[in-house]
Amino acid sequence: MPRPLPRSFYARPTLTVARELLGCVLVRKIGAGTELRGRIVEAEAYVGEEDKACHARAGRTPRTDPLYGPPGFAYVYLTYGMHYMLNAVTEPAGRPAAILIRAAEPLRGLESMARGRGFSSRGAAKPQALASGPAKLCQAFGIDLRLNRTDLRGPDLWIEPGEPIPDPGVAVSPRIGCHTAPAPWDLIPWRFYEAESPFVTPGRALPRKTQGSQRARHGE
DNA sequence: CTCTCGATGTTCT
């Protein structure tokens, strides 16, 4: 039974929603039988036309239109010509904002997720390789453009409440992949993730401008 | 382990 978060959950400040989305459970129902479930462990906030890393920085266009719509719906788009990204629209209608769901801890339907990721059903795919990044998550959960504008109360895709993660378990950092946005939007710490989780985006060398070794040390 | 590069198509300048 879908027990989705109510629309009022999303109709709040995006930073609050992003933080509280950690620990909630993303559910994808495919056909009659398969139900994929994953615990959200990483999310990023994109807020308003003034946020120069947000797609809405270019104003309302056919692509960004869902961001201006009512909260609690999906905003799905294609990037790099091959990867889909899943967002949850937030804030009251008219204010463009959303949360990028970046990573989840697989709970159920791991075999189907591995298939979606292109792993042969023979080899045992590591669970932390299934949805540890926004494009991987979409592959694992079978999310593509057909789910753009989908109601996040189901029946195809929804998010349920989960066990809340206490503050000490949550870390923040700049948003990943926003290094070309003008300051302060490139460094503003609007990425939220579970500090100790092995299911978040793996640390990678960020495309560096001219600096040498500038590593995002976290955890501790 | 680190770093570089190419895939691939839509959107924006």
Place this chain on the structure above:
DNA sequence: GAACATCGAGAGG
């Protein structure tokens, strides 16, 4: 034309 909310393969230490 360039950029792009990415990923994985391959080269090198």
